[in-house]
Amino acid sequence: MSLKIGSKEFSKEQTIFLAAGAALVVTLILVFIGVLPGGKRGEEKINISVWVLDEDTKIWDPILIRFENSYPDINATLEEIAPGNYENELLNALAAGRGPDVFMFNSKWLIEHGDKIAPAPSNKMTAETFSGFFPQVAEQDFVSEGRIYAMPLFVDTLALLYNRDIFDAKGVVFAPGTWKEFEEAVAKLRTFENGKMGDKAAAIGGTSASVSNAVDLVGLLMLQNGSTIVNESFTRADFGREGEAGLLQYTKFADPQSPLYTWDDSLGLSNEVFANGEVAMAFAYPSDVREIKDTNPFLDFEVSKMPQLDKSNPVNFANYWGLAVRSGSSNLSAAWDFTIFASTDKASAENYIIETGHAPALRFSINNYLNNPDIGVFAGQALTARSWPQADDDQVDTIFNDMIKDVISDGVTVEAAISSARSALTELIRG
Numbered sequence: 161m162s163l164k165i166g167s168k169e170f171s172k173e174q175t176i177f178l179a180a181g182a183a184l185v186v187t188l189i190l191v192f193i194g195v196l197p198g199g200k201r202g203e204e205k206i207n208i209s210v211w212v213l214d215e216d217t218k219i220w221d222p223i224l225i226r227f228e229n230s231y232p233d234i235n236a237t238l239e240e241i242a243p244g245n246y247e248n249e250l251l252n253a254l255a256a257g258r259g260p261d262v263f264m265f266n267s268k269w270l271i272e273h274g275d276k277i278a279p280a281p282s283n284k285m286t287a288e289t290f291s292g293f294f295p296q297v298a299e300q301d302f303v304s305e306g307r308i309y310a311m312p313l314f315v316d317t318l319a320l321l322y323n324r325d326i327f328d329a330k331g332v333v334f335a336p337g338t339w340k341e342f343e344e345a346v347a348k349l350r351t352f353e354n355g356k357m358g359d360k361a362a363a364i365g366g367t368s369a370s371v372s373n374a375v376d377l378v379g380l381l382m383l384q385n386g387s388t389i390v391n392e393s394f395t396r397a398d399f400g401r402e403g404e405a406g407l408l409q410y411t412k413f414a415d416p417q418s419p420l421y422t423w424d425d426s427l428g429l430s431n432e433v434f435a436n437g438e439v440a441m442a443f444a445y446p447s448d449v450r451e452i453k454d455t456n457p458f459l460d461f462e463v464s465k466m467p468q469l470d471k472s473n474p475v476n477f478a479n480y481w482g483l484a485v486r487s488g489s490s491n492l493s494a495a496w497d498f499t500i501f502a503s504t505d506k507a508s509a510e511n512y513i514i515e516t517g518h519a520p521a522l523r524f525s526i527n528n529y530l531n532n533p534d535i536g537v538f539a540g541q542a543l544t545a546r547s548w549p550q551a552d553d554d555q556v557d558t559i560f561n562d563m564i565k566d567v568i569s570d571g572v573t574v575e576a577a578i579s580s581a582r583s584a585l586t587e588l589i590r591g
Contacts, residue, residue, distance in 0.1 A: 206234045206494045211250065211263040213243050213481065219515040223508040227501050234494045236262075254486065261495040265310045265484035267301040268553040271394070277484040279307035284496050293504055294521055297478045297545040310482040311503035314518035316445045317476045317541040318376060320464045321452070326359075326440040335464035339409065342441075342467045343420055346413070349440045350422040361422040362441040363430030365414025365568065367561045370425040373479075375560040377443055379548065380477035382406030384469045389548045390589065397585035404578050407563065414568040424568070435459060445479060446517055446538050463537045478545035480521070551588050559584045 212220060217240045224236055239260065241249055246264075253259040254276050265277065287306045291299055294312055302310040322335050330349050336342040342362070351358030368374045382389055387402035399407075412418045414425075427433060434442040435455040444452070449463060468474050483503060485495040502508055504522065513520050513529070519538035520526050529539040550556045563581040566572035572580075 204233050206491050208234060208236050208261040208489075208491050208495050208498060210236055210238045210483075210498065211241050211246075211260040212238055213241060213246055213264050216240075219512065222511045223502055223505075226505060226508050227498060230501065230505075231494070231497055234497060236498050257488075259486050261489045261491050262483055262485055262499055264313075264481045266553070267297075267312070267478065267480045267482070267547065268550045268556075270301060270304065270309055271549050271551050272553070274304065274309055276487055277309050278487045278489065278492055278496075279309050280311075280485075280496055280500070281493070284493075285311075285500055293523060295523065295526070295542045295545060297542065297547050298482075298521065300547050301478075302482060310484040311499050312480055312482040312521035313503055313509075313512060314516070315478050315480045315521045315542040315545065316447070316519050317466070317478045317538050317545050318373060318380060318443050318445060319466055319537050319541065321434060321442045321444050321449070321461055322464060323434070323437060323440050324460045324462060325437070330359075330440070332440075335462065336467050337465065337471055339467045339469055345441070346420050346422055350420075352421065357422070357424075360427065360433070360439040362413060363423055363427075363433060363439050364441075364443065365411055365423045366425045366427075366430075367564045367568075368557065369561075370423070370427055370429060371443075372429060372431045372448055373443060373445065374564065375557050376477050376479060378407060378410050378560055378564065380466070380475070381409050383477070383546050383548065384475045385409070390585070394549055394589060396589060397582040399578050399582055404574050407567065407578060408574045411564060411567040411574070431455075434461075446519055446535055449534075450517055465537055466541060474541075474544040476541040476545040478542060478547060480518070482521075551591075555588050556585070559588070 217238050220238050224238070227236060228234065250259065250263060265273070285308050287299070287303055287308060290303060290308050295315060297315065298312045302308060302312065320335060326349065327333075327335075332345050332348055336345045346361040349359060349361035363371055364377065365371070366374060371377065379389065382399065382403045383406075385402040385405040387400050387406060388398055389403060390396070391398040413420050414423050415421055416424075423439075430439070430442050431444070431448055431452055432455070433439045435452045437456070437459060443466075444463075452459065452461075466474075466476050483499040485492060485499055489495050506522070506524070509520065509522050509525055512518070513525065513535075517535065519535045519542060520529055521542070526539045526542055530536050532539065559581050562584070563577045566577040566580065567574055
């Protein structure tokens with residue numbers, strides 16, 4: 161038996177040799193591309209672990225599929241952690257050396273937990289590129305000394321909610337755009353007779369015991385008034401007169417002696433009171449809006465922009481989450497590939513926003529959502545959102561709530577309350 165190719169004829173032995181050689185070449189190709197065991201692709205597969213907060217990890221499925229299509233040598237495995245215990249579980253895991261490669265990271269955490277995360281390699285993400293992707297507030301919260309420590313998944317901001325039925329009944333035509341207009345609306349909406357509060361105009365002025373996001377509201381009013389809250393070198397608290405103005409502006413709505421008195425801590429949690437139709441205005445993030453709608457789907461309310469001191473120079477407040485990479489991860493490069501992809505890939509970011517209801521972080525997505533009836537207001541405010549560095553957000557909450565309580569419950573002057581808060585915050589900063 162012989163094989164003839166063209167004019168050349170091969171012997172039986174030569175034919176067997178050629179067939180074996182061809183089979184070997186095909187086998188090597190299949191091994192190399194990973195179809196058969198032992199290939200290069202299988203040997204180089206990198207596994208990274210990712211901790212997320214979301215109630216349903218299926219939100220991430222489309223993102224994982226797109227990522228692994230773009231990075232076939234990296235396998236990302238997600239683990240969902242309950243929000244209420246997330247920070248403690250994360251810190252315990254990191255301390256034990258078994259933490260995830262990538263994890264969700266809050267916008268207030270950089271000062272407190274920055275030593276636990278690895279900044280992005282400069283060949284993967286620069287500060288200049290970051291600023292082109294995201295609003296200024298993300299730079300304030302996630303970038304330090306030109307290095308990127310986390311990438312935002314969304315940027316939620318505080319906004320004003322108002323009950324349309326109550327507004328119509330009281331003859332208030334438009335949502336207030338400034339704090340002056342807000343005070344005018346409060347005067348029309350509230351009732352107070354025989355020493356008792358009747359109709360409640362707005363859930364503002366109390367501590368976190370009754371006002372959702374009370375600490376963020378006070379911080380926002382201080383920032384709008386021009387306070388930096390802490391000094392530039394982050395060595396001490398620096399409220400200034402502007403901080404006093406912000407605290408006074410907040411607490412006067414819970415001061416029984418004020419003509420704008422309309423709230424106190426005995427009235428219940430503001431989100432619930434608003435959902436029940438018992439207060440005309442409240443302040444909320446997108447997650448609060450979803451909670452209110454779930455509680456009362458029939459409530460007729462609208463979301464409006466946050467009131468400003470100066471509409472020509474708006475200042476808003478953001479609270480949000482991003483992704484960070486664990487310091488000491490053995491898969492640092494792959495972990496940052498995932499972090500950057502999940503936060504900057506247009507289709508992945510779009511899917512995350514649609515599934516979660518958060519406001520987008522990417523600038524080009526913000527532009528696309530400005531007229532969205534559900535999150536348009538929140539999205540637009542991200543561009544003018546600001547923040548301030550916090551050494552420990554839980555301790556800051558305590559200090560600010562004590563400051564509010566001093567004024568509205570204990571008869572302490574605003575100046576004295578600010579002085580006490582300044583000492584406590586400076587002590588916290590200095591450790």
